[in-house]
Amino acid sequence: MRRIDEVLAEIDHFVDRAILEDFIARGWVCPLRDQIDYVFEEVDISRIRLVCELHIDMKFEVETVDLILSLMDQLYKNKALFERLVKALEEQPEDVRNAVLKSFKENIPPN
């Protein structure tokens, strides 16, 4: 957990508090807050770097960054759901797992 000043010192891009607060207000970065100020986890810092690269380095417009992040978040949500499904399958008896895997492979469309 890091405070905003530590995060700003860590980021290579020129980002000040106002810019970071703008990222937060746009919903691009969602740090937690305690009763004092924002607190950042590794996931937030890597997200800030990603936003800087998209918006500052690659010059994607605001609307495009919105779109990319939204699609990315949907992807990770589905990945997380899929991982939970796999975990649930792993906990099943072998014959159930095999039956599901067999059916799954049969339903994968050919390339």
Next chain:
Amino acid sequence: MNKTPYEVLGVSKTATEDEIKAAYRKLAKKHHPDLNPDDKKAEDKFKDISAAHGFLSDKKKREAYDRGEIDADGKPKGPGNSQTSDQGNRQYYRDFAGGPGGERYYSSANNINPEDLDGIFGSMFGGKKSGTSFEDLFQQQQSADVHYRLNIEFMETALGAKKQVVMPDGKNLKIAIPEGVNEGQKLRLKGQGKKMKDGRQGDAYVEIHIAPHKLFARKLNDIFSEVPIGINEAILGDTIEVETIHGSVNVKIPKSTDSGKRFRLKGKGIKGGNHYVDVKIVIPNEVDEDLEKALKNWAEKHDYNPRKEKRKENA
């Protein structure tokens, strides 16, 4: 042999700074590891692209390289090439997105919730629901942390506030709402979660939802509102009182102010943001004899037609 930085970016040795930047952007868009979450090779490619861009963007290094004074195998070495090593050690968003903190980012900060699963499996199994709902399963897996949603008034988010609220589970929480808190943002209240049998003390997470305000709308830290003005004020000009989140302020309406004209009230938004007020001309409900006479008198002496004026502007 490794590629030269020019080859990595696919530019000629005589490429201008802009050409190098453009080439970098094009390749970075294609190979950024977070835009290719399942492609392990993307990271290596992006590393090379970033290093080549960092190298060629440094005028001195580029000149020294072109003169053959420094390493020419395309992988810059020695002091000043920290970009290579930074990139080497760096972790990307995709490395954390699958972790616990990553859930905060899933589709507008909505966590995976039982409805998602019920929706997916409901459609998978032809809408049949099993005896145990996914909600039940999630309840069993809950950690020491507790999550709440809290609806708060617009002004409390604009200016910040201290609240004491009773949550649906009966928990009484004292919450300091920070000034300018955003829709969907989560506040962490340390130690306000559940106490587990193993001694763990969880935190409470409160997701903020902002009720709309009847006068004000908000975009980032700026506030927007509309204020009605009379035709006399619009034509003759006046000083009017306008409500802001910091109280009312006087705004000078110049002569000949049209409906829709926007005035900026500097620093009257959230945390130094601005307040933008649009004026809307409102005509009296009843037009009395005085007004009618005055306007008739004016119309007889003037050939004013706003549609004609518009046509002239467009011509």
